[in-house]
Amino acid sequence: MNLIIDVGNTRVKVAVFESGKIVEVFIFQKEKIIENLKKIFQDFFIEHSIISSVASFTDKEIVEIDKLLTPLFLNSETKVPFKNKYDTPKTLGVDRIALAAAAVNQYPNENVLVIDAGTCITYEFISKNKEYLGGAISPGIKMRYKALNAYTSKLPLLERSKIDGFIGSNTNDSIHSGVINGVCNEIKGLINQYTSEYKDLTVVLTGGDTKFLEEQLKSVIFAQPNFILEGLHTILIYNLADD
Template identity: 40%
Template structure:
């Protein structure tokens, strides 16, 4: 069995893999790494992998390396990976973005794939049918946009992300929420439309912690998969142990 640790901006995701399949997931806060040990007691892990998009505390790293099985770290630009990375600055590539394209390529080899991750940021990453990662784009996520409107204006308030999202806002609260959430939706739909024209038969994976109600033709091959990053990390682990 394998342990995958995906450390994001807001929380850490622990996923147990058996025979290449995720069988259990646990989320913990980034300031409570000791809970990793409790999760590990439930399984007989043989090896593991971790990646992080934040700078880890010494305590966090010490707990990872003290686990009773070998752990490897995904280091973009350093770790061997089963795809061709054409990103011009591979060492600066987010480990979550790299793992996501590897996971998508593992699930659908020899396919053109667009991966959209909606979380703290909204990221768009593309890997072609030849297994070449060509790059992607990064956009602010909904919470970041809400905070930016408050910070850079004199009177716009912080609002809750969840709530009514009319087509046209009828109050300052709904104007902000609708502007942000509908804006992200239109942005995503625009990317999907453009890539689908350029790459017929395109596969699209949606992941991340934010739900967006997209208006997409049913004929498009769109899949929601919350495990796309862990699947990629597990694939990297297996690749480095083959």
């Protein structure tokens, strides 16, 4: 079995893979990573592992993790199954690297646009020639709500909410309309931009807001909430094959 660990700024998402398939997924707070990893090791026979982290570990956490796992830490130098044509490859986030790996593995010989809707919304484009060309980064849904509250004196801080139309008849509805319609139209607009140049485009939606946006967009996309985990597993297997 392989253990795939995706560490965000506050949350950790972990998947146990067996024979290339996800057996179980765990989500917990970053400060409890060692405690939870020890529990997972008690329940599963883990042979190999990989860690992708956008957050920093303490020295103590690194020592404890190494005792448990001796994992592959994903970074810009890690071997990947695609050609990275980003102008500044060392600044490319590990989460974006994992998404590109998942795209070339699951949709070989296709042009793929991966939309990761989380804290930020990232757009990753991978060509049918297995070339990662880049994409875009914009504020996520929660960040947009927070910005409206933080940078004004009177607008309230709201949680995301489904909308049925586009005309807000009160302040709260107007905020919801601005944020949700703004995000949905941004996504649709970018998909149209890519489609105009790449006719045979496959679009994948992933990230924490996947289910919410899938219902709001009502468009032809492949929703895969665990796409980063799948990509990390792809990278792990790719590197193990080279050993």
